């Protein structure tokens with residue numbers, strides 16, 4: 447199962463959606479992850495202006511420590527749950543020194559044409575990123591759908607929301623190819 451992150455190049459800034467994971471941790475050693483962290487790839491960490499976390503499970507925020515000084519947008523509900531619920535994530539990966547969150551309450555326009563929308567289901571604080579493209583947007587869904595079949599037969603509030611947007615493509619964190627209608 448891949449752990450993908452996504453980059454949006456917008457005229458007003460470069461956006462990174464989720465940060466993957468960059469190191470091992472005893473709590474998830476049984477997953478035997480093959481690490482390919484952002485800071486070891488041909489990728490300019492410093493080029494990122496804004497980070498968005500779809501949610502704060504460890505495999506989505508494990509690279510947040512690379513982005514001290516960069517605003518990280520997350521739903522307030524998600525941040526609260528990640529900081530307070532047991533066995534939710536790896537807490538020290540959520541709040542490493544110097545990481546600065548911008549809590550969001552509901553829908554939020556990040557840049558013109560890029561919106562954050564709450565999409566509960568996978569977690570109650572999950573958000574998706576909607577990129578307007580003429581009639582049919584592109585969606586970056588994080589784990590709102592973990593595999594494409596979930597969007598063929600949507601069941602959660604978040605999945606139903608995604609389908610209601612009539613997207614041309616939905617990129618997920620754990621699939622190499624996007625879902626398409």
Ligand SMILES: [Zn+2]
Nearest residue numbers: 501503568589
């Ligand atoms: Zn997750």
